[in-house]
Amino acid sequence: MVLAPRLDLRQSQSLVMTPQLQQAIKLLQLSNLELTAFVEAELERNPLLEREDTSEAAAPPVEAPRDAAEALTADLPASNDSPLDTDWADTDSLTPGRVTESDGTDLGMVEAGLSMTGGGSGSGSGGSFDDDLRGLEETLSETPTLRQHLMAQVGLTFAQSTDRMIAAALVESIDDAGYLPEPLETFAAQFGCDLARIESVLAQVQRFDPTGVGARSLAECLALQLAEKNRLDPAMQALLNNLPLLAHRDLAGLQRVCGVDAADIADMIGEIRALNPKPGLAFERSAADPVTPDILMQALPDGTWHLELNPETLPRVLVNNRYHTRVRRQSLNKADRDYISEQFQTANWLVKALHQRATTILRVASEIVRQQDGFFRHGITHLRPLILRDIAEGVSLHESTVSRVTTAKYIATPRGMLELKYFFTSAIQSADGSAAHSAEAVRYRIKALIDAEKPDEILSDDKIVEILRADGVDIARRTVAKYREAMRIPSSVQRRREKAFGI
Template identity: 55%
Template sequence: MSMAPRLDLRQSQSLVMTPQLRQAIKLLQSSNLEVAAFVEEELERNPLLERDERILAGPDDGHRVDPLPAAAAAPDSHSAAVSDALPQEHASPLDADWSNVYDAGGGFESPYGRGGRADFADDLSGVEDLAAAGRTLREHLGEQVRLTFRDARDRLIAAQLLAMVDAAGRLPVEDAAIAEAMGCAPEKVQAVRARMQRFDPPGMFARNLAECLAIQLAEQNRLDPAMQALLDNLDMLARRDRPGLMAVCGVDAEDMAEMIAELKRLDPKPGASFDQLPAAVVVPDVLMRRAEDGSWLLELNPETLPRVLVNRGFYARCQVGSRSRDDKVFLAEKLQSANWLLKSLEQRASTIIKVAQEIVRRQDGFFRHGVEYLRPLILRDIAEEVQMHESTVSRVTANKYIATPRGTFELKYFFTTAIAGTHGGEQHSAEAVRWRIRGMIAAEDPEAVLSDDAIVERLRQEGVDIARRTVAKYREALRIPSSVQRKREKAVPA
C-alpha cells in the first residue's frame, strides 16, 4: 500500500444553490403582496430597474400592454448592442415558457375603465370622500371618565382601571388587588368600577362573562332572579343541558327558550367593536371565467403582476461613459441582477398559470356542480402532469388564490385526501364527504337524530367506506355537536 501523495480527477454532480436560484425559489412561494414589496426594494437598490408606467389598454382597443415584466419592452439599438456584448454568464436564462401565461383576448377590467369615477365625473375623489379615522376604545372611555369623575382621586383610580382593561372590555382583576397596588380602600375601587360599568358600551370593566351579561341585562331592566340563576350556571348552558337549567331557574321550556334567545342578543365582548383593523381583502392571483363554448379560461390578474423593466439604454450610456473597472463591474452585476429578477418573475407567472390550469381541469366537476363533486387530489398528480417536482407545486399553491364563479379559493383548497369507496369503487374527496355529513345532519328528523354510526351506515350505502372515528372527527371540525346534544336541543321547542 503506497502512502505517497497523488492527484486524482473525479467527476460528480451536485446542486449549487446560487443567490439567484434562492431568489427565484423565494419569489415562487411568496404571495403577491410579498412579491410587490420585494420588487419595490429592488427598484430602490438597482439603478437599472424602472417601473413600467404604461397604461394598460382597454378590452376594445385591439391591443394590450403585456403586464408581465420581461416581454414588455422591445430593445432599442443601444439595448441590442449591449445584449450582444454581454457574456453568457450575465444572461442566466430560466427557460420560461410564455405560451400559456396570459390570454390576450378578453379581460376583467371594470366597465368604467381604468381610472376616474364610476359616474364619469371629471373631478377626482377629494378629502371628504375618505373614511374618517375611528376612535379607539380608550379614547371613547377616557372621554366618559373626564365627564363622570370630578374628584382627582376618583380620576386616578379610573385611569388605572382604564389602563388595565383588555381589548374585549374585561377587567378580570379583583378590586382588593387594585386597591393594594394603589394604596387605597377596596370600597373606593369598587365604587369607581361600579360607575364605570355603566359607561357606553354597557358591560365594560366586568370580571367575567356572567358579570358582563348581567350588566347589560340590568341596563335593560331584565335581570330577574331566573335570569340571574341562568347566568350563574352558564356551564350548563354550554353543555346544552336545558332540562337541568329549567329545573335550576324554575321556568318551563318556552320561558327558557326566550331567556336563551335574550342572552344571544347581548354582546359578550363589548370592547371588541373598537380598535378593529380593516379586514384584509384577498386579491386573487388567477382570474377564471367561462368561455362561450363552456370551457374555462384562465389568466393572471394584471393588478398583482409587478411591472418592471430593465433600462438598457441607461446601461449603455453608463457603460460608454465609465472608465473605471469597478464601475463596469458594478454595472454588470446590477444588469445581471435585474435580468435575473425579470426572468424569475416570468418563471413564477408561467408556473402559476400552468399549475392553475391543471387544477381547474382536474376539478371541473366542482366548478360546474359544487362541493359534492370535488375529487381527491394530491401534489404528485399535478406534478406529474406539468412535469415539475412536488415541492415546486407546493410552493406555487402556497398563498395563491384563484377567483372562480363559485368564489375565491386558495389553490391548496383543491388538494384533499382520498377516502376509499366500498367494494373497491371510486374514491371520494374528504371535503366532499364533510359536505355530505353536514347536509345529512341539517336535514335530519328531530324525532330521529342521526348518530355517528347511522351516518357511517348512510355513507356506506352511498359508496363511501369510512370509519366512525373519521365521521366524529369531521363532525367536530364542522363544529356540530354530538347526537346526544342535538337530541337534547331539539327536544326543547326553540
C-alpha cells in the first residue's frame, strides 16, 4: 500500500442549515406579537419591503396547494364562550371529522404570501389605516393609584408638618398590596424621633381608605377590617393569632384556642373569607393584554367546520419591485449593487417564509380540529389523547415542526379561546381494552365527581377509582391523588371536616 497524497472526486448529499432556513424555522414558533415586532424591524431595515396598501384592489386569489389545510371565510360565531362540558350541537345532524374548504379561499399573493382569508368584507385589518379606531388602553378612564389616593388623605388628616412627612414616607413604602414591609425603626432613625411617634402616625394611616392598608402582616390587615365592622372580639382575635391552624384546616384546634363551638367557628371563618387580604390591589388597575387568536373557527349549518387565519395577526408586507427596478437602472458601484441584490433576496425570502408559516399553521390547526372533532361537538369528556406524532403523520411534517407551530398559537372556537397545546394530552388506558382516555378528560371527571358529592357521602380516592373503572377508565389510586392535588382539591378527610362545619 502506497502512502502518498492524491485528489479524489466524490458526490454526496447533505442537509445544510442555511441562515435563511434557520430563520424560517424560528418564525414558526413566534407568537403573533413577536412576529409583528420582527416584521416591523425588517421594514425599518430593508428599503425594498413595504406594507401592503389595503386601499388598493385586492389581487386575484391564488389556488391553494393540494396539501394545504382547509381555509374558512366566515366570521367567528358569537357562541365562542360556550362551556367546554356541554354538547354543542345535535350529533344526528352533523358529519363528524370533516373540515370543508371554501371555493374562494385566498392563500395570498405569491409576492405577499400572507393573506390567508377569503375575499369577504369581514372586519380586521382590511380597512384603511386612516380609520379612527382607538386602542383598549385609550378607552379606559384614568383612576388614581394607591399612593395618590393615600397622599390625598395625608393632607387632610395631619396638621403638623413633621407628621405629614412621616405619613408621606410611610405611604411611599407601602407596597402594591397595601402592606408596609419596612420596620418602624427605619423611619424612627430617618426622622430622628422616637418609635412611639412613628406608631402614632401609622395608627392614623391605618384608618385610611381602603380599610386594612398599612398593615404589617396578614393578621393585622384582617384585624383592621374586622375592627372597622366592630367584629374584633377576643374569639376573633384568637383566630387571627392562629391563622396557621386555619391554613392547615385544623378546625378542632381553632375551637380550643378560640373557646367556641363548631357553629361559631364556621361563622367566624365565613367572616374571614369575606375580607380582602390585599386591599391595595383595588387601585392597581392595568389594562390586560387580550389574547388575539391566530385561527378563527366556525361551525356551518351542514355540520362541518370552517377555519381561517385571523387577518389581524397576519403581517402584510410586499416587495417593492418598482423601486428595485428603478434603483437597478441607476449607475451604482459594485458595493451598492451587492447591497440592493442582498436586500432584494432577503425581502423575497421573508415574504415566502411568512406565506409558508401561515400555510403550515392552518394545516396543523385543521388536522387538530379533525382529530378532536368529538371535543368540539360534545365537550371535554370527549377530548382524545393526542401526541405530536399523530398530527405530524396527518400533515406529513416532522414532530419538531408541529411543536413549533403549536407554540403560543391560539384558536377561537365555539367552546372558547384555546391554545393549540391544550389539545395534546397524555393517554390513560381503558379498562375494557377500548380506546384510551385523555388525561384532561379524566381530570375533569374527577373534579365533577368531587363537586357533586354530598356532605354525608364524601368520596375517597379509592371510591373515585372504583367509579372511574366502572366507567371504563383504568386508573391507579396514586394517579387520582396526583390529579386531585394538581387541582388543589383537599383530601377526603379535609373535605369531610370542612363540610361538617358548613364551610
